[in-house]
Amino acid sequence: MNEFEKGLLRYLTPEQLALIQSKRIGIGGAGGLGSNTAMILVRSGFKHFEIIDQDVIDASNLNRQQYFLNEIGLDKVAVTQKRLLDINPDLDITVYKIKWTPDNGSQYLRNCDFIVEAFDNAEWKHKFVDFYHDKTPCLVSGVGMAGLLEKRPMAVKKAGNIYFVGDLSTDSALGHPPMAPRVTGCAAKMSEIVLDLTIGVAMHSS
Numbered sequence: 001m002n003e004f005e006k007g008l009l010r011y012l013t014p015e016q017l018a019l020i021q022s023k024r025i026g027i028g029g030a031g032g033l034g035s036n037t038a039m040i041l042v043r044s045g046f047k048h049f050e051i052i053d054q055d056v057i058d059a060s061n062l063n064r065q066q067y068f069l070n071e072i073g074l075d076k077v078a079v080t081q082k083r084l085l086d087i088n089p090d091l092d093i094t095v096y097k098i099k100w101t102p103d104n105g106s107q108y109l110r111n112c113d114f115i116v117e118a119f120d121n122a123e124w125k126h127k128f129v130d131f132y133h134d135k136t137p138c139l140v141s142g143v144g145m146a147g148l149l150e151k152r153p154m155a156v157k158k159a160g161n162i163y164f165v166g167d168l169s170t171d172s173a174l175g176h177p178p179m180a181p182r183v184t185g186c187a188a189k190m191s192e193i194v195l196d197l198t199i200g201v202a203m204h205s206s
Contacts, residue, residue, distance in 0.1 A: 004088045008045050016199050020045040023198055026109030026136070027051045027116045028100055028128050030076040032178055033142045034118030035066035036187035042084045044195050048092045049084070050109050053077045054099040064180040100124075105131045114194045117141035118187075120178070133162055138197060140190045144168050145182040154185060156193065165189045 008017055025046055027034050030053035038051060053076045057067045061076075071079050077095035085091055096108060105128075109115055115136045117128045125141060133139050144166040145154070152167035166186050195201075 002088065002090050005045070005090070012045060012199075017045050020195070020198055021047040023113040023194075024048040024111060025050070025114050025116065025194065026112035026132075027118055028109070028132075029053055029118035029120065030080045030095075031055070031061065031118065031120050032064040032183040033120075033187050033190065034116065035076070035080055036064075036184050037116050037118060037191050038080055038084060039066050039087075040188060040191035041194060042087050042091065044191065046194070047088065047090070050094045050096070050112065051077055051080060052096045052098060052100050052108055053080075054097060064178055064183040100128065102127055102131050109136070112136050113138070114197075115139045116190060116194070118190075129162065133160070137161060138163070138194075140165060140193050142166050142186050142190055145178060145186045154182075154189065156189065163190075163193050165193065 005017070012020070023046060025041055025048060027038055027049065030051055034051065034053065038049065055076050057071050057074050057076055057079065059072055061067055062069065066083060067079060075097050077097050081093055081095045084093060098104070100108065109132065113136070115132050117125055117139065119125050119128060125143070129139060129141050138161050140163045143164045154167055157164040157168060
């Protein structure tokens with residue numbers, strides 16, 4: 001057990017930490033939702049990750065994603081992997097710089113206890129959720145997080161084993177720019193769902 005994990009035992013029982021560390025997390029997307037969710041889950045003690053993203057870091061990402069100016073042009077998954085290992089060097093983390101599609105989806109995120117949908121395109125969000133919802137015990141998806149304009153309350157909606165998190169309506173492509181407060185808030189709630197379900201904390205959904 002490394003020093004980071006020993007530090008977690010100030011807040012978690014050994015049994016809780018062992019349970020958290022037994023779970024496998026798959027994340028589709030390493031942008032605003034994915035990079036922040038991964039960071040929060042690692043800080044919460046989760047240890048086994050697979051992360052998929054095809055993109056490189058762009059200046060327009062820096063307002064809400066876990067990246068810095070000197071990382072522009074680098075692969076998001078590679079930078080995310082390094083950053084997470086800087087928190088806990090004993091992570092079991094695999095990253096894929098690929099474009100996920102339903103045709104190649106069966107190659108990735110197998111046997112995950114939780115899958116997090118964190119894409120920024122509505123069409124691909126739907127395809128990802130539709131593909132994986134019956135391949136994991138729990139899927140958490142971020143849907144709608146208006147940044148500056150029309151702001152609706154953030155909510156959680158449960159449908160079977162899927163948890164939809166966000167305002168459930170707004171789309172950045174329709175004039176609602178993604179900004180750090182709402183995006184990171186949504187990522188935090190998505191992470192909280194994974195943690196609460198893992199350690200058996202009662203949850204409420206709308």
